[in-house]
Amino acid sequence: MMLEPDGDADKQSADRSDFLDKYEITPLVVSLSTPQSSVSSSPSDHEEKNVFGWDYIGIPAHFWNVGLLSVASIAVLYPVLIIEGGASSSVYTASTQLVNLFYSYRIFFGLFTDAFHIRQRHWKPYMLFAWTMTSIALLSIVILGRKGTMSITSFVWFLTIANIGGAISDCTASGFMTWIAHHEPKSRSGHAQTTMYIVKELGRVVSNILVVMGFSGPLNCPGYPEETDCRNAIFPFDISLSQFAGILLVFSVTGVILTIPLREEPSNARNSFTEVRKTLFSMWEAAQNRAVWQLMLFTMISNTLFSISNAAKYNANFVWLELTTFQNQMVWLMESVVFVIGLSLIKHYFINTSWRKLNLIGMGIVSTMNLLYLLVIYNITRNVWFYVIFSTTESFMHTANFLVNVFCIIEVAPEGMEAVTYSLITSATAVTHPLATTVSIALLSFFPALNEQNSFSDDTPAVRNSMAALMVIVVVLNWTGLLAMPMLPRQRQETRDLVERNESSKTWAAVALTVGLCALIYSTLVTIFSARGGCAAILGGPGCSDGKPIGVYLAMAVIFGFCYIIPTYHVYWPIVIGKERFTW
Numbered sequence: 001m002m003l004e005p006d007g008d009a010d011k012q013s014a015d016r017s018d019f020l021d022k023y024e025i026t027p028l029v030v031s032l033s034t035p036q037s038s039v040s041s042s043p044s045d046h047e048e049k050n051v052f053g054w055d056y057i058g059i060p061a062h063f064w065n066v067g068l069l070s071v072a073s074i075a076v077l078y079p080v081l082i083i084e085g086g087a088s089s090s091v092y093t094a095s096t097q098l099v100n101l102f103y104s105y106r107i108f109f110g111l112f113t114d115a116f117h118i119r120q121r122h123w124k125p126y127m128l129f130a131w132t133m134t135s136i137a138l139l140s141i142v143i144l145g146r147k148g149t150m151s152i153t154s155f156v157w158f159l160t161i162a163n164i165g166g167a168i169s170d171c172t173a174s175g176f177m178t179w180i181a182h183h184e185p186k187s188r189s190g191h192a193q194t195t196m197y198i199v200k201e202l203g204r205v206v207s208n209i210l211v212v213m214g215f216s217g218p219l220n221c222p223g224y225p226e227e228t229d230c231r232n233a234i235f236p237f238d239i240s241l242s243q244f245a246g247i248l249l250v251f252s253v254t255g256v257i258l259t260i261p262l263r264e265e266p267s268n269a270r271n272s273f274t275e276v277r278k279t280l281f282s283m284w285e286a287a288q289n290r291a292v293w294q295l296m297l298f299t300m301i302s303n304t305l306f307s308i309s310n311a312a313k314y315n316a317n318f319v320w321l322e323l324t325t326f327q328n329q330m331v332w333l334m335e336s337v338v339f340v341i342g343l344s345l346i347k348h349y350f351i352n353t354s355w356r357k358l359n360l361i362g363m364g365i366v367s368t369m370n371l372l373y374l375l376v377i378y379n380i381t382r383n384v385w386f387y388v389i390f391s392t393t394e395s396f397m398h399t400a401n402f403l404v405n406v407f408c409i410i411e412v413a414p415e416g417m418e419a420v421t422y423s424l425i426t427s428a429t430a431v432t433h434p435l436a437t438t439v440s441i442a443l444l445s446f447f448p449a450l451n452e453q454n455s456f457s458d459d460t461p462a463v464r465n466s467m468a469a470l471m472v473i474v475v476v477l478n479w480t481g482l483l484a485m486p487m488l489p490r491q492r493q494e495t496r497d498l499v500e501r502n503e504s505s506k507t508w509a510a511v512a513l514t515v516g517l518c519a520l521i522y523s524t525l526v527t528i529f530s531a532r533g534g535c536a537a538i539l540g541g542p543g544c545s546d547g548k549p550i551g552v553y554l555a556m557a558v559i560f561g562f563c564y565i566i567p568t569y570h571v572y573w574p575i576v577i578g579k580e581r582f583t584w
Contacts, residue, residue, distance in 0.1 A: 067203025145242025305481030
């Protein structure tokens with residue numbers, strides 16, 4: 001169904017710029033200013049840019065490094081925390097979220113870099129700063145690791161600092177890439193950006209190979225370090241954390257070196273907080289349009305519910321399946337393959353299929369595969385390769401969500417506000433990942449036995465039943481994400497129709513922005529607190545006493561209240577009172 005305007009919606013003035021009928025270039029990230037406006041023009045400035053030429057080779061280097069660093073930082077935590085450290089499920093889940101947490105803050109990095117240029121350069125100085133910061137953090141791991149004075153907690157925090165640099169680079173390099181994309185002829189529109197996606201994905205693949213080669217040795221043997229020879233050890237060696245950081249450091253320093261010759265024209269913009277206010281006003285202006293705030297709300301609701309997972313699976317996999325680093329990384333590699341295959345299938349065969357149907361199909365596939373884990377829980381089969389194969393299909397859901405968001409952004413972005421609109425919607429998407437992790441950790445407080453590896457070693461009927469109950473709860477919550485689906489237009493034409501209505505609401509724009517900001521702050525607190533092993537239930541811990549986790553009840557009520565009240569108000573209440581008819 002197409003949603004009609006609500007009664008308190010404020011009408012936008014008719015003289016607002018017409019929206020693009022078909023915007024062919026998809027911005028990659030959060031550069032908040034319109035790229036052409038901030039850079040002075042020169043004769044060569046209007047020519048197509050060769051991103052692999054010496055003048056711009058720093059751009060693919062940045063995308064490669066971001067893909068490599070972001071995935072390697074998560075992948076290494078399985079052998080370090082689960083296999084060697086025996087960490088609880090909540091600590092491991094929070095730690096994986098922590099190292100990549102600040103990618104959710106790219107919109108703030110974008111605001112700052114757009115407002116304050118260094119030596120009249122918009123992006124290059126921040127790229128140099130970002131990879132210098134990352135290099136220092138990685139070098140710290142190398143030095144402390146060689147001295148033998150680095151704890152696992154310190155390792156996670158240094159990885160987090162390194163990824164703050166990665167997030168800044170991701171923001172600025174993508175802003176630069178958006179500027180380069182505007183110089184492509186129509187016949188090659190999107191070519192450079194697609195190439196950067198591929199380069200980034202290749203970096204991710206290499207990071208998985210690095211972890212497979214470096215941590216598939218004696219570390220995986222039961223009884224390690226006393227036992228170093230077993231069938232789980234694919235290689236006769238493991239690399240140390242300092243060696244791992246040293247390899248990443250080489251790429252990080254290379255990023256600094258290749259940024260130095262990067263050619264960027266001087267910027268005409270003045271450094272002042274006036275630019276910040278202008279950008280914030282542009283964001284506020286864009287957010288008021290129904291096409292934008294409705295998509296923001298849909299994205300936050302559906303992605304939060306779709307992304308809730310069973311956080312206890314990591315320890316269960318290690319104990320029940322004896323999942324090694326090699327096998328865990330095979331899951332990651334196969335997910336990348338499934339992601340690429342999913343992109344290709346949708347591009348060639350389902351490009352005009354209803355976006356709602358794509359999400360429905362994706363959810364059906366993912367939930368079916370998740371329920372197959374019941375066979376593992378009740379020991380019907382605990383073949384590790386059975387798990388590796390069926391678990392990779394979850395990428396199809398991520399593929400569908402990714403493409404739907406990209407397709408919608410293209411259609412709803414008003415001319416001259418493309419990057420601002422993109423930053424709003426992608427930031428709404430980014431917020432959902434830590435928020436879903438927060439919910440996943442909070443669910444463990446209802447099943448405290450599932451938070452420790454020892455419970456899975458006991459493998460009692462009570463543990464199995466608790467694990468099965470948690471899995472079913474997760475699947476049901478995932479399915480409820482479809483309740484918000486009528487807020488999503490079916491396809492491009494329906495999106496354009498929504499845009500052409502030119503409806504606006506300051507109220508719902510404020511709701512969308514406020515919820516997104518509050519979710520980011522709360523998720524950050526939960527992620528940091530849980531990674532440190534805190535006990536407060538409202539901040540993701542198992543509870544500091546034997547009493548009922550009141551804090552968890554409160555947090556869950558707020559999160560789920562938002563996820564269900566919004567679609568009820570905008571979709572189902574109008575149906576109940578007869579103003580709308582339900583159509584899929």
